[in-house]
Amino acid sequence: MPKIYLDYAATTPVDPRVVKAMLPYFTEKFGNTMSLHSFGQEAKIALEKSRKIVADLIGAKPNEIVFTGSATESNNMVLKGIKGKHIIVSSIEHSCIMETAEWLEKRGVKITRIPVDKKGLINPLDIERAITKNTVLVSIIHGSNEIGTIQPIEEIGEICKKRNIYFHTDAVQTFGKIPINTTNIDLLTASSHKIFGPKGVACLFIKEGVGIEPLLHGGGQENGLRSSTVNIAGIVGFAKACELCAKNMKKEALRLTKLRDKIIKNVLKINRAYLTGHDEKRLPNNASFIFSFIEGESLAIQLDLNGIAVSTGSACSSMKLEPNHVLLATGLKPVEAHGSLRISLGRWTTEEEIDKLIKILPGIVDKLREISPFKFK
Amino acid sequence: MYTQKLIKHFSHPHNYGSIKNPDGVGQVGNPVCGDIMKLYIKLDKDIIKDIKFETFGCAAAIATSSVLTDLVKGKTIKEALAIKNQDIVNSLGGMPNIKIHCSLLAVDALYEAVYDYLSKNKKKIPEKVQKKHT
Numbered sequence: 336m337p338k339i340y341l342d343y344a345a346t347t348p349v350d351p352r353v354v355k356a357m358l359p360y361f362t363e364k365f366g367n368t369m370s371l372h373s374f375g376q377e378a379k380i381a382l383e384k385s386r387k388i389v390a391d392l393i394g395a396k397p398n399e400i401v402f403t404g405s406a407t408e409s410n411n412m413v414l415k416g417i418k419g420k421h422i423i424v425s426s427i428e429h430s431c432i433m434e435t436a437e438w439l440e441k442r443g444v445k446i447t448r449i450p451v452d453k454k455g456l457i458n459p460l461d462i463e464r465a466i467t468k469n470t471v472l473v474s475i476i477h478g479s480n481e482i483g484t485i486q487p488i489e490e491i492g493e494i495c496k497k498r499n500i501y502f503h504t505d506a507v508q509t510f511g512k513i514p515i516n517t518t519n520i521d522l523l524t525a526s527s528h529k530i531f532g533p534k535g536v537a538c539l540f541i542k543e544g545v546g547i548e549p550l551l552h553g554g555g556q557e558n559g560l561r562s563s564t565v566n567i568a569g570i571v572g573f574a575k576a577c578e579l580c581a582k583n584m585k586k587e588a589l590r591l592t593k594l595r596d597k598i599i600k601n602v603l604k605i606n607r608a609y610l611t612g613h614d615e616k617r618l619p620n621n622a623s624f625i626f627s628f629i630e631g632e633s634l635a636i637q638l639d640l641n642g643i644a645v646s647t648g649s650a651c652s653s654m655k656l657e658p659n660h661v662l663l664a665t666g667l668k669p670v671e672a673h674g675s676l677r678i679s680l681g682r683w684t685t686e687e688e689i690d691k692l693i694k695i696l697p698g699i700v701d702k703l704r705e706i707s708p709f710k711f712k
Numbered sequence: 713m714y715t716q717k718l719i720k721h722f723s724h725p726h727n728y729g730s731i732k733n734p735d736g737v738g739q740v741g742n743p744v745c746g747d748i749m750k751l752y753i754k755l756d757k758d759i760i761k762d763i764k765f766e767t768f769g770c771a772a773a774i775a776t777s778s779v780l781t782d783l784v785k786g787k788t789i790k791e792a793l794a795i796k797n798q799d800i801v802n803s804l805g806g807m808p809n810i811k812i813h814c815s816l817l818a819v820d821a822l823y824e825a826v827y828d829y830l831s832k833n834k835k836k837i838p839e840k841v842q843k844k845h846t
Contacts, residue, residue, distance in 0.1 A: 630746060632770035633722070636714075640723060651746050651770030654810065658746070670743035673768075706728045706774060708739070708750040708766035 336642045339688045343681030344480050345646055350531040356575035360568035368565040378567045385574030389538055392577045393515045401539045401557045402570050406507045406526040407431040409539040413503045413522050416547040419471025421445040425457055426664040428476050429505055454613040455484035455665050463494050472501045478508035481648055481661040482612030483621030492519025508618055511580035513588055521545050531682055532576030536569035591619040591680050594689050598622040601693040605700055620680040626700055628709035631675045637699045643692055648675040715805040722771040727781035729764050738824025740817055747773045749821040758788045772811035779803045780818040789826055
């Protein structure tokens with residue numbers, strides 16, 4: 336049975352062209368970018384070339400890109416490195432923002448969590464109202480990793496600019512997939528492994544003039560903002576991945592949107608299946624649902640047994656045994672949130688794969704409902 | 713994460729569904745944490761002749777329900793009440809630590825079903841059954 340991967344929001348396979356670009360940097364061009372000799376200089380040139388490619392994808396200047404080890408690190412750096420008394424986040428941030436905000440809260444920083452509506456959308460006016468004279472930073476996720484809703488970051492950025500407050504967006508799910516205009520963005524997090532690059536590399540866009548302190552101190556790499564020996568192979572891979580995304584972004588987004596909408600149209604034919612997230616302001620590659628009366632982990636494992644890999648925000652699948660906070664933030668009751676399923680598409684998703692999913696999903700839902708004590712009235 | 717045995721019970725659960733006119737029904741669980749188990753039992757004198765379950769929950773919850781019904785079917789009440797959650801875990805070839813609570817839930821559901829049967833028939837309720845009934 337050929338396996339079907341529909342969990343591209345979790346991570347992606349590395350594009351073979353990216354692997355090819357990376358390989359020389361493990362064995363021949365392995366130098367330390369801080370070294371004076373030719374090996375070091377060769378690596379340094381590759382680093383700066385990569386920085387330019389990554390910057391180009393969001394219309395930034397190369398010196399505005401700092402390479403990090405993960406999006407979690409980039410997000411931690413923003414929240415911990417911008418010092419102040421009050422930070423505004425949304426209630427649907429990734430756990431690496433949520434947990435960092437909670438950590439800061441315990442240390443005396445005031446945190447405001449902006450609610451979302453049923454479709455996961457933030458009202459920018461809520462942010463404007465939450466700003467006080469102590470506010471230093473607003474951090475809002477661009478595209479939701481769980482429900483796919485895309486936030487109006489231009490508008491939010493404009494509000495922040497007007498009030499002279501830094502605006503950060505976690506763009507892990509949108510970077511490389513849809514165009515991003517950084518005119519009103521001060522800081523932006525992006526990751527390599529979500530766009531067919533290697534794991535262990537990410538970046539933080541820091542607009543010129545933004546005052547931020549590093550998390551890591553040491554040899555002073557990345558302009559003193561991220562000390563650590565430079566992961567040159569990883570960064571070259573990240574840049575190659577960006578280049579490939581840039582080449583085909585519009586066409587690929589359109590292709591995925593069509594497949595996504597085909598999934599949504601067909602899955603919603605299942606009795607008591609509901610779309611989570613926004614119907615239009617939505618990531619091209621995210622189709623997420625809840626199914627009444629059944630539990631998401633069972634559903635995901637049944638699909639896996641049928642060769643289809645997807646994901647769920649159910650409590651049973653989490654280490655905390657709590658339903659996903661994003662689903663609860665949209666107003667779902669815990670018992671509803673347990674029945675969640677996230678399908679996310681990518682570069683190698685084909686229509687045949689989608690057809691197979693559409694064909695087998697209803698039967699699996701029926702079977703689990705037969706076992707469930709909850710029944711249709 | 714899950715054993716082959718557990719996946720087998722989850723994919724092809726035994727004794728699921730409901731029983732018409734059951735002698736006892738037990739429902740346990742909490743929709744917030746995500747598992748609900750409902751057990752139906754039918755007795756012939758003191759022997760649990762038939763048992764069925766309905767479960768809302770993860771693969772582990774469904775598999776433990778299935779195994780429990782296997783362990784209970786054909787046993788006397790006394791024998792059935794001697795089943796421990798560890799017996800369920802062992803029958804599944806082990807379970808991830810975070811899922812052990814599912815096996816406890818299965819035992820609780822059985823105790824509730826037995827309680828329901830005994831109290832409906834005005835029979836003496838053993839102390840350990842009374843204790844678990846809240």
